[in-house]
Amino acid sequence: MTKTSDQDKKNNPEATGLRKGLTSYGDSGFSLFLRKAFIKGAGYSDIALDRPVIGIANTGSAFNPCHGNMPQLIEAVKRGVMLAGGLPMDFPTISIHESFASPTSMYLRNLMSMDTEEMIRAQPMDAVILIGGCDKTVPAQLMGAASAGIPAIQLVTGSMLTGSHRSERVGACTDCRRFWGKYRADEIDHDEINAVNSQLVASVGTCSVMGTASTMACVTEALGMMLPGGASPPAVTADRIRIAERTGATAVAMAINGLTPDKIMTPKAFENALRVLLAIGGSTNGIIHLTAIAGRMGIVLELDRLDAIGRETPVLIDLKPSGQYYMEDFHASGGMHALLRELKPLMHMDTLTVTGRTLGEELDIAGPGFPQSVIRPFTSPIYPQGGIAVLRGNLAPSGAIIKQSAADANLMEHEGRAVVFENIEDMALRIDDDALDVNADDVLVLKNIGPTGASMPEAGYLPIPKKLARAGVKDMVRISDGRMSGTAGGTIVLHVTPESAIGGPLAYVKNGDRIRLSVKERSINLLVSDAELVQRIRENPIVRPTAERGYRHLFLKTVTQADKGVDFDFLRPVDAKPENKPEE
Incomplete structure (x- = not known):
């Protein structure tokens, strides 16, 4: 290691591995020397440190049971990274759980996106794996990754399993609301509501219906930012662990090939995501999140275009709250591949995915489907228009x-x-x-x-x-x-x-x-x-809410309206153009 070569690496915007983003000490050679000294204190060898560095955003938290399988996922991701010749480095970020965030998880989504973006920028990594699941974590991570601009791939924690209450299959959280409604109407008593409370969430993982977490998993796969087949495996299954391992290996390939988010998250890709959102009877929150993610790319998603897409895109997934089944049934029925086969005539099949192949190529690789009843044919929808x-x-x-x-x-x-x-x-x-x-x-x-x-x-x-x-x-x-x-x-x-x-x-x-x-x-x-x-x-003149200090001051001063994604205005690219929007 020479001072000259290190200086050259520092001055080279194509620097990789530990040479990326050197800490400012006024001497780039010393910066790299010091960085290696400290990381070697953790037991790393020079051979390991010369590999592509793959960051892994760790959102595990005792306050986030949706991410309760995080240790297993990180282990599998690291295995995949190392099998592909990379060096995995996990790092913590903010973790948000819908039921454990006051006053609301949406209040913290933008903060998590900023945390994610800045940690990606601050630490040396050639690609990043984003592990999220609960409602606001996936959009926050994609927003941050879109702004950071390095190769990024999303891995979701997966849905929970369903439980059973008096021989009735139940799952969070459509059934949570249904049973609470019965309790409010005095149709069930205190003992029964307590009994069902212990069955609604049968394992770690995200909600078992087509809520916001499952919606964001599906639209992220359609967007191309997740491995094909990665949206539907439940959290506690071997399928989920195998997807995690493959995600690690794919991240190394993305780092080597320079497959950055701007090459994947294009206007056409966002239109694909919107169409899937409508076809799955997805969460209304998905509109806000996709608008915010697109905004970080300088892409404008308009409500009128969403409505036009909805008029020609039926709901095909028979999942609660629009239907009757759960995410594990969706997975067993073929998941996103089965849905995309039905939507293929309406989709842009030439959009790129994290594999480096197009959506159409991935669908061809998946092969033909099989008879099932959860994902309806285009000619026999759950609902004739988008959800x-x-x-x-x-x-x-x-x-x-x-x-x-x-x-x-x-x-x-x-x-x-x-x-x-x-x-x-x-x-x-x-x-x-x-x-x-x-x-x-x-x-x-x-x-x-x-x-x-x-x-x-x-x-x-x-x-x-x-x-x-x-x-x-x-x-x-x-x-x-x-x-x-x-x-x-x-x-x-x-x-x-x-x-x-x-x-x-x-x-x-x-x-x-x-x-x-x-x-x-x-x-x-x-x-x-x-x-x-x-x-x-x-x-009746309106007095807008204000706050004197802290994050709340920033939030109230800069947050946009729902049609702009509820993002902070200063986080959108300064060169965003209104005409940069999905094709009609």
């Missing part, structure tokens, strides 16, 4: 969405009286009050739960008022500027934009106003005159 529809109107000038495949068909064309809750606290205080003036034909409206108002929690799934639940009411039209879990269903309008906390029309809805929803016409309207709305705006 998500885009709504516009004077209540949502910049758009709103509804998961039509999981809604009540009888409520898709509906007009009703608004029952308004000003915020989460107001809803919690009054929703179960027997004195609440509400009936089944009303429209429940929850304000101030958008990105700025409350960090966009999954509170858009407003509970049915207890007195109506006891009377047998199972669904109502509900509207908010927040999100709902991908595991949830119902006639629920979400992501109303602009949000109420920054002065969107939703802020000015009053009790007793009439609201009209028409999914057929793709509209959501407040039935008051323009003059009346202008007067309300004049009489």
Whole structure:
């Protein structure tokens, strides 16, 4: 090792391995010398240190049971890296679990993306393997990797197994909501709700239905950023471990070949991802996440294009909450390969994947399918259009969405009286009050739960008022500027934009106003005159939430609206162009 050659490596932007991103000491030769001295203290040899370095983002946490198989996955990934001639180096990042993040996991997604990006930049690695699973971790990692720009590949932890309650198959978390609804309606007692609580999550892993975690796994495979066949294996299976080993080996090949995210995550690839999102009856959260990831690449995803794709893309997966089965059934039925065979005429098969082959080539390698009933033929869908529809109107000038495949068909064309809750606290205080003036034909409206108002929690799934639940009411039209879990269903309008906390029309809805929803016409309207709305705006000026310090200050100052992905405005590339969008 000579000072001159080390200096040359430092000055060379193509530097690899431990020579990448040397710490600034004013002497690059000394920087490498010191780096090697410390890493050798961990027992590494010069032979090992001369190999391509493959970083492994470790999101294991005692607070994250969805990532409970992280040690096994890391072991398998390292094995794959070493078999392919690389040096695996795992490093920790933020880990977010949906049920263990206050005030909401969405509040921390951008922070995790920044952590991921900066750790990739700061540490020497030729490629990075991103191991995530729970809802916000996969999008956060892809956002960070998109910005960092080095070869990257996603590995998900996989779904949990299903449990059994009194001979009924159950799984998180659509069944969580179903049984909680029964408990609120006094259909089951305290002992039974406690009993089912121990069966809903039968193993480590992500939710066993087509919630946000499973949705992001499927769309990531469609995007090309995951090994083909990597989305569906459950967490505790040998299939999942084998995928992890192959992921490690693939990362080494990506490092050698320089296969960076910009070559994979193209406008066509994002259109493929959107089509899969719609065909699987995927989580509404997937729209926000894909928009944010695309935004990091300078690619614009527009709601109108999503809706156009949805009109020609049926729901083909018979999984909860749109259907009846679970992720382990999807895997046993052929997983994404089986779905892509049905969608092939609508997909861009020439997009690149992490293997270096195209989506079409990978589908050919997978071979023909086999008879099964979970993934429907294109001619016999679960739902005739895509699972998500885009709504516009004077209540949502910049758009709103509804998961039509999981809604009540009888409520898709509906007009009703608004029952308004000003915020989460107001809803919690009054929703179960027997004195609440509400009936089944009303429209429940929850304000101030958008990105700025409350960090966009999954509170858009407003509970049915207890007195109506006891009377047998199972669904109502509900509207908010927040999100709902991908595991949830119902006639629920979400992501109303602009949000109420920054002065969107939703802020000015009053009790007793009439609201009209028409999914057929793709509209959501407040039935008051323009003059009346202008007067309300004049009489009720909005004061935007602020914070004096810390991450919350940064969040409130820079977060974008739902139609822009709820990312921070300064994290998008400065040269992003509106015309850079998927083809029509």
